[in-house]
Amino acid sequence: MVKKIKTEFVLKGIPAAPGIAIGSAFLMDQQDFIVPERAITEGEVLVEIARFEEAVSDTRREIQGIKEKITAQVGAIDAQIFDAHLLVLEDCMLIDEVKKRIKSDKCSAESVFSKILKHYVGVFKKIEDAYIKERSADVEDVGRRVLKHLMGETRIHDFEQLSGEIVIVAHDISPSDAVTMYNKRIRGFVTDIGGRTAHTAIIAKSLGVPAVLGLKDATLRISNQDNIIIDGRKGVVIINPTEATLALYISEQAKIALYEGSLANTQDMPSETKDGRRIVLTANFEMDGEMPAVKKYRAEGIGLYRTEFFYMNRLDLPTEEEQYRAYRKIAEGIAPHSVVIRTLDLGGDKFISSIQLPREMVPFLGSRAIRLCLEEPEIFRTQLRAILRASAHGNVAMMYPMIAGPGELRAANSILLGVKQRLREKGIPFNENMPVGVMIEVPSAAMTADLLAKECNFFSIGTNDLIQYTLAVDRANEKMAQFYEPGHPAVLRLIRRTISAAHDANIKVSVCGEMASDPTLAVILLGLGLDSFSMSPSSIPVIKRALSRIRFSDAQELARQALRLSTGAEVEEFMVTELTRLVPELYNYNGEIQ
Amino acid sequence: MPKIEKTIIVKSKQGLHARPAAMFVQLANKYTSDVTIRKSGEEVNGKSIMGILMIGADCGSELTMIADGDDAEKMLAELEAYLGKED
Numbered sequence: 001m002v003k004k005i006k007t008e009f010v011l012k013g014i015p016a017a018p019g020i021a022i023g024s025a026f027l028m029d030q031q032d033f034i035v036p037e038r039a040i041t042e043g044e045v046l047v048e049i050a051r052f053e054e055a056v057s058d059t060r061r062e063i064q065g066i067k068e069k070i071t072a073q074v075g076a077i078d079a080q081i082f083d084a085h086l087l088v089l090e091d092c093m094l095i096d097e098v099k100k101r102i103k104s105d106k107c108s109a110e111s112v113f114s115k116i117l118k119h120y121v122g123v124f125k126k127i128e129d130a131y132i133k134e135r136s137a138d139v140e141d142v143g144r145r146v147l148k149h150l151m152g153e154t155r156i157h158d159f160e161q162l163s164g165e166i167v168i169v170a171h172d173i174s175p176s177d178a179v180t181m182y183n184k185r186i187r188g189f190v191t192d193i194g195g196r197t198a199h200t201a202i203i204a205k206s207l208g209v210p211a212v213l214g215l216k217d218a219t220l221r222i223s224n225q226d227n228i229i230i231d232g233r234k235g236v237v238i239i240n241p242t243e244a245t246l247a248l249y250i251s252e253q254a255k256i257a258l259y260e261g262s263l264a265n266t267q268d269m270p271s272e273t274k275d276g277r278r279i280v281l282t283a284n285f286e287m288d289g290e291m292p293a294v295k296k297y298r299a300e301g302i303g304l305y306r307t308e309f310f311y312m313n314r315l316d317l318p319t320e321e322e323q324y325r326a327y328r329k330i331a332e333g334i335a336p337h338s339v340v341i342r343t344l345d346l347g348g349d350k351f352i353s354s355i356q357l358p359r360e361m362v363p364f365l366g367s368r369a370i371r372l373c374l375e376e377p378e379i380f381r382t383q384l385r386a387i388l389r390a391s392a393h394g395n396v397a398m399m400y401p402m403i404a405g406p407g408e409l410r411a412a413n414s415i416l417l418g419v420k421q422r423l424r425e426k427g428i429p430f431n432e433n434m435p436v437g438v439m440i441e442v443p444s445a446a447m448t449a450d451l452l453a454k455e456c457n458f459f460s461i462g463t464n465d466l467i468q469y470t471l472a473v474d475r476a477n478e479k480m481a482q483f484y485e486p487g488h489p490a491v492l493r494l495i496r497r498t499i500s501a502a503h504d505a506n507i508k509v510s511v512c513g514e515m516a517s518d519p520t521l522a523v524i525l526l527g528l529g530l531d532s533f534s535m536s537p538s539s540i541p542v543i544k545r546a547l548s549r550i551r552f553s554d555a556q557e558l559a560r561q562a563l564r565l566s567t568g569a570e571v572e573e574f575m576v577t578e579l580t581r582l583v584p585e586l587y588n589y590n591g592e593i594q
Numbered sequence: 595m596p597k598i599e600k601t602i603i604v605k606s607k608q609g610l611h612a613r614p615a616a617m618f619v620q621l622a623n624k625y626t627s628d629v630t631i632r633k634s635g636e637e638v639n640g641k642s643i644m645g646i647l648m649i650g651a652d653c654g655s656e657l658t659m660i661a662d663g664d665d666a667e668k669m670l671a672e673l674e675a676y677l678g679k680e681d
Contacts, residue, residue: 087616087619087643088643088644091642091643091644091645092639092641092642093638093639093641093642093644093645094642094644096639120644120648123648124647124648127647127650132647132650135643135647139644
């Protein structure tokens with residue numbers, strides 16, 4: 001046997017989550033298996049049918065098992081996708097057709113099954129309907145599992161069965177894949193598509209592992225079980241590293257571990273600048289499983305609670321009671337700090353089965369977030385009732401996403417008033433003074449911040465969308481990544497405008513986008529007078545340390561000067577130079593702020 | 595037991611997609627009778643989510659339901675009430 005010698009090669013992508021990971025490649029096989037056509041004799045028909053039935057019942061057991069595990073680990077809501085999978089698996093038409101065709105075509109169970117499956121998926125994919133498109137992915141997923149059972153291969157996506165540390169290599173990671181990713185064995189992510197703010201980046205950050213995205217054809221160039229190094233700071237992926245490369249990265253990893261160890265003592269450090277200005281650092285939050293990290297990094301509350309996950313991967317809408325219980329649990333868990341619940345932010349790149357959205361040419365400019373809620377007031381009211389009821393049990397605030405100006409804010413607030421009135425009439429307790437905020441993520445909202453400030457209690461700047469809308473750059477499009485400039489003068493000016501309008505009206509401003517977790521940009525935000533920073537919990541120590549080493553007065557001066565520059569690149573260069581001069585100890589680890 | 599046929603117009607704005615399709619299948623599966631859905635000459639099993647989605651019935655589509663079995667009448671009454679519901 002000839003042993004294939006693997007040579008080292010390097011791929012460059014978009015750095016989406018920092019850190020270094022070394023592990024074995026795990027290709028999330030999104031492609032169909034090659035299923036050989038196998039003819040059978042009349043006598044084998046019953047055997048093939050029995051094999052098929054066994055594979056279906058094995059798959060059902062497997063899905064039930066995963067569902068129970070996810071329910072226990074992450075929560076019932078995240079496990080609901082598997083109900084859709086079971087519905088496909090128990091589909092009488094599919095099952096009967098397979099059995100009939102095994103008999104009539106005299107072909108093996110796997111070849112008949114895969115042909116029928118392909119036919120359905122092909123038809124579903126042609127139907128212009130978001131729900132059916134999503135179902136076709138369910139059908140494919142279930143199909144792959146059944147085929148694995150029929151063909152006697154190892155199971156798919158069962159990370160528990162793997163030994164050693166793995167790196168997920170995928171074309172893309174969907175929100176429903178993501179819920180299965182809370183596993184200690186997963187050391188990093190590499191994907192073909194996506195940029196810094198893609199869902200995969202958020203998952204990676206919440207797991208505290210590196211991610212390099214937008215590699216275009218990584219899934220074609222990397223094979224299963226290849227050794228891989230991911231450098232999430234530089235956006236580099238090294239495949240089949242030589243001994244020397246490996247040794248280099250192992251020592252880098254040790255340095256990072258040392259550095260992270262030194263961050264551990266930031267947990268009990270007061271959160272303030274060198275000259276004593278208080279900084280509030282809060283957490284972005286999505287799923288129950290993240291609460292331990294929120295506590296571990298001493299977040300002073302949850303600055304952004306994304307509620308979309310409630311609505312995803314299920315056929316029906318979440319009930320008021322279900323939402324109320326979940327919100328209350330988080331509110332009680334985070335008390336005495338506050339939780340800011342963002343109302344439903346669907347549309348754009350997030351779709352669900354239970355609400356059918358019309359197909360739009362540019363979904364990010366279409367019926368998204370608050371617009372969708374205003375179009376579907378019953379869905380909105382249900383969520384508002386749940387949030388208000390939860391407000392009786394902790395420190396709950398709420399904010400609307402994608403407000404484009406005072407008109408939408410008033411429309412949303414008038415629905416809120418109606419819901420409050422109804423609760424009052426029924427004697428259901430809630431906090432009459434629950435703070436209501438506006439997300440500033442559309443340039444028109446930033447431009448009308450002075451007007452919005454009169455009609456709400458706080459602002460939260462969603463920098464990811466604000467950058468995308470201001471610069472007209474699709475943030476999920478890796479080809480546009482070079483134009484996605486957080487330090488662009490237009491973005492900084494809109495942020496400055498928003499903060500000063502808020503402070504003129506005596507309300508607080510937070511940033512809950514990626515910008516808050518970039519130490520260099522966070523210094524600018526501090527200098528502009530930002531009141532609080534919300535980020536994935538694992539970013540808190542780095543930002544806390546960076547901001548504690550600088551004087552507020554210096555940050556103010558740097559921000560003033562940075563705002564006079566002409567490009568994002570100039571801003572970045574200026575900040576790095578100045579910070580190196582002012583706080584030399586900030587940059588003693590490979591250019592990364594300490 | 596003779597087969598019973600009933601032709602109706604889908605009233606739900608979402609048509610027989612998404613949640614309504616899943617609900618329809620769940621309702622149909624409460625009964626022991628078989629149910630077939632016919633739309634423009636195409637017939638599918640009414641207890642199959644795949645089948646229902648394949649025929650792609652929009653709001654305003656004309657469907658014929660053919661039920662066969664002991665509780666066919668009760669089943670059709672419930673399915674008809676469900677499909678005829680405006681939302």
